[in-house]
Amino acid sequence: MIRFLAGRLAFAALILFALSTFVFVLFFVAPGDPARLVAGDKATETQLIQIRSNLGLDRPIHEQYLSFLGRAAQGDLGYSYRNQQPVLTLIANRLPATVSLVIGGVILWLSVGIPVGIMSARHPGGWRDRLGQGFILVGLSFPTFVLGMVSLYVFYFLPRQAGFTLFPAGGFKPFWPNPAIWAWHMALPWATVALTTAAVYARLTRGQMLEVMSEDYIRTARAKGVPEHKVVYKHGLRATLTPLVTQLGADIAFLLGGAIVIEQVYGLQGVGALAIQAVNNQDRPVIIGVVLLGGFFIVISNIVVDIIYSLLDPRVR
């Protein structure tokens, strides 16, 4: 177990190292003078030189690289070119919206996706299977932003034209002091992220369950006379759901790094929206920070998934 974990940790470090090198090289070869981005167009040459030396841009490239890696390893992501705030603070301010989106989304897509998958797999070829497969196909094919715009039109604009407010147009309200307002504002974003993702889980569940239900131990359980619902939910479900842990870990991590599209459509001020703004402003430290944070979430989730997996299925250890 310890060797297994050590290997995973080493790989995690490798991913973060590769990612930091990628962003460093990217922004080093990038055209444009960072000092000019910080100071604006009216800055004089002496000001630019001053800023370059403040940022360490006048030092040799390998020194810059090492100090960048060293600071990143300590969690120091530098300061925004735009408003000189620490990148970490900027990201921390944006996390509540993104985390809210992820929590509600996960609960919703699991509670839709898994039942649909089970329903489909229990009646292969029947009308319920076709219904489930139809849901899967449409969900997998629906581009998130199209679904988001259509839901805004149907659930916000049309009711408002009729004279009442069913759902708000977007924006994020903090959980405290009024969770109801928070949930009301998050409802459409949750539904949007959940419907497209639920299809992935329904397909995984269906495929796994079809496979599991043809295993010998299921036949044994049936031969012993175990009632069908017990065969499915007690014997079949555990083996069906274990592989979903991997997918769930990856999805949560990717979304925490910025649900860029959903945040854009619903005007949620989350990490993804921060990334887009940083790109539009050429605010390089913020872009680097968000990319590294995204990588960090993925690495952490990989390790957590491995631990959970080895607890659920001791054979992998």
Next chain:
Amino acid sequence: MGGRMSADTEATEAPTIVQRGALALTVRRLLRDRASMAAVIFILLLVVFAAAAPLVEAWTGHSPIEQFRDTGLSTMGLPVAPNGEFVLGTDQLGRDVLVRLAYGARVSLLVGVVASLAAALVGITIGVIAGFFGGWIDAVLSRTMDLVMSVPFLLCALALVSVFGPSLALSIGVIVFFSWTTMGRVIRGQVISLRERDFVQASRSLGAGPLSIMLIDILPNLSVPIIVYTTMMIPSSIVFEATLSFLGLGIVPPAPSWGGMLADAAANSIYLVAWWLVIVPGTVLLLTTLSFNILGDGLRDALDPKARPVRLRRKRAKP
């Protein structure tokens, strides 16, 4: 088949038994699948629509980037709804949505197909090499695939675009870089089980080199996963490109693309007063991805009927 059989059947009047090859069987299975046929028809129509974009332009007399401020915008400066002159309405700048849709289809299909083929090529090459040689080569390549899969791809795409500026080539490059791994893993797994098979051993004992075994013995056996997974990659590439354009990181305006059209519609929430701006490109985009996904499922069933889950077989009266 027709010409060869007709003389015999007329002479003997006995029911002929036709020997069908694998291709003919696959095509027959696919033809019987109504959903796949609908998908194929939609894709063909879309290809014709995209190819005929200049004809659409000539027929309507509207260029995709021309702004019709007099006829294409209402007196309040809002886009006009579908009408006789603008069949699918106009956008916020008074441009013809139909013409832009046709040129946008070119971008979507081009990116979808080119990026998928390129990603498939990379994935197949890496997958075959990793699976065939095994050992440290496999370890390095598999870890590389894990690495690429562990990268927050949309964020990296953002970073790349912020440095190099958005372009068609960069979009394709980003899509290829982040989507070859699925194919790579599938192919690697298949090759590992194929390389110990008797026909490979036979080739080897006849003195075939590794390159010849990979290309002549193993590759043809991979055609089913290659066809299915490449088809399935097309819709994800199309959505990937549309997402990039939607975020302003893909095709550079004013060149039309579906994602860009939807982004224009989302800007200032103009689509709330002009539903066609989201319904038209949104529906076409959805139908396109849906068609490719249905076709992918259909191809998998037709190419490999054994893999199909057990179905309740109902007897059907023959016509």
